[in-house]
Amino acid sequence: MARLVHLSDLHFGAHDDTIVAAVLNEVDAAAPDLVIISGDFTQRAKTEQYQEACRFLETLRDAGHEMLAVPGNHDVPLYDVFRRFLSPLGRYKKYIDETLCPWHRLDGVSVLGLNTARSLTIKDGRINSEQRDFVCKHFEEAPTGDLKVLVTHHPLFALPVSDEGILGRAVGHQEKALDVVNELGIDLLLAGHNHRASTHQARDLVTRAGGALVVQAGTATSVRTREEEQSFNILEVEPGSVTLGLKRWTGAAFESAEPTRFVKEDNAWKRAEVLADPAEA
Numbered sequence: 001m002a003r004l005v006h007l008s009d010l011h012f013g014a015h016d017d018t019i020v021a022a023v024l025n026e027v028d029a030a031a032p033d034l035v036i037i038s039g040d041f042t043q044r045a046k047t048e049q050y051q052e053a054c055r056f057l058e059t060l061r062d063a064g065h066e067m068l069a070v071p072g073n074h075d076v077p078l079y080d081v082f083r084r085f086l087s088p089l090g091r092y093k094k095y096i097d098e099t100l101c102p103w104h105r106l107d108g109v110s111v112l113g114l115n116t117a118r119s120l121t122i123k124d125g126r127i128n129s130e131q132r133d134f135v136c137k138h139f140e141e142a143p144t145g146d147l148k149v150l151v152t153h154h155p156l157f158a159l160p161v162s163d164e165g166i167l168g169r170a171v172g173h174q175e176k177a178l179d180v181v182n183e184l185g186i187d188l189l190l191a192g193h194n195h196r197a198s199t200h201q202a203r204d205l206v207t208r209a210g211g212a213l214v215v216q217a218g219t220a221t222s223v224r225t226r227e228e229e230q231s232f233n234i235l236e237v238e239p240g241s242v243t244l245g246l247k248r249w250t251g252a253a254f255e256s257a258e259p260t261r262f263v264k265e266d267n268a269w270k271r272a273e274v275l276a277d278p279a280e281a
Contacts, residue, residue: 002106005032006215006233008153008192011074011222012052013043019221019230019249020056026247026254028063030234033106035065038192038217039072039117039153041096043224044079050095057096068104069097070113072153072193073123088119101131103138108239109149110142116154116171125154125193126172132180139184147239148186155191155216156181157205159198163227168194174206182210185267188235188242195219195226197233197246199260201269211268213242240264 005027010020027035042049060067075096076088083090089100100115112135116125139148154171156178161168171177181189181202189202189212197218202209218231230249235242245259261272 001236001238002033002109003030004111004149004233004235004237005030005035006038006190006217006235007035007220008038008217008232009040009072009195009219009222010037010053010056011040011043011219011224012056013046013049014224015043015052015221016223016230022249022254023220023232024056024059024063026232027060027065032065032234034104034111035060035067036111036113036151036190037067037069038151038190039070040074040192040222041069041072041092042075043222045075045077045091047091050091054095066104068102068111068113068151070102070115070151070153071096071100071117073117073121073125076117076119078122085119089115089117101134105142105146108146109237110139110146111149111151112138113151116152121172124169124172125152127177128173129176132176135177135180136184139186145239147188147237147242148184149188149190149237150181150186151190153191154193155214156189157200157202157209157214159194159196159200159205159214159216161194161196161226178206178209181212182208185210186212187264187269188212188237189214190217191215192217192219195222195224196228197231199244203268211264211266213262213269215244242269
C-alpha cells in the first residue's frame, strides 16, 4: 500500500502563511510515500512568488518527502507577454522542476504527471496528440497490475465550480485523453484548478471515459477560495483499493472529514464502507 498526499493550487503570492505552515506539519504527520502537487504554485508567475514556492518545496525535500508536480495556468506569466510566449514555463523549470511531465513509480503504483498549461488559453488547459502518445508509452510500460495514476492541473471533465452547479470547462481536446484513459485502464485522475474538492466516477461524467476514479483537490493554501475552505487529499492506494481522506481548514487547523473507501469491481471504482482516518492508521 502507498500513501499519497495530493495538494493543489498553492498560489504563492495570494497565500496564507499560517495555512502554509499547517500544511507542512500535516504532510510530515501523514508520512506519505509521495507528495503530488497538481499545479498553480504561484499567483502570477513572478520570480518572488516562485522563490516562495521553491522554499516550500525545499522544506518538504529536507524532511525527506518525494514529490511529483505539474504546472498550472497561473504558473504561466499573464501580463509579461514576451515571456508568456517565448518562455512560458521558464521560471517553473528553474524553481520547481525541469520536467513538465514527470513519471514516478512506487511499489504497485505508477504515477504520471501531464502538463496542461498553455500560453494561448489564459485560464483553460489543453492536451495534444504528442501527450496522448506520451501517456500511452509510459503506462504501457508500467508493470502489470500496477495502479495507474494520471495527474493534471486542469480536470479532464466539466465539473461543478459553484454550489449552484455551474460547470467549469473540461480540458481542451478532451477526446485525446479520454480514449487513452479507457483503453489503458487508468485508475485515478488527480487534478485541481477549480478550488473545489470532489470525487466522481469518470463514466458518470463521460460515458467513453471508462471506470477511472476522478479526484479533485481544493486549494491547499490560497486565500482565493470558491465557496469552500482550503483543503487537500490523503489517499491510501493499492491495486483494487483506494481510501480517500479529505483535510479541511477550520480557521485554526486542518481537520479530517470521514474517509471513503473505493474498491474496483468490473473494471470500475465503486464506493465501499467508510473507514478510519488514513493519516492516523
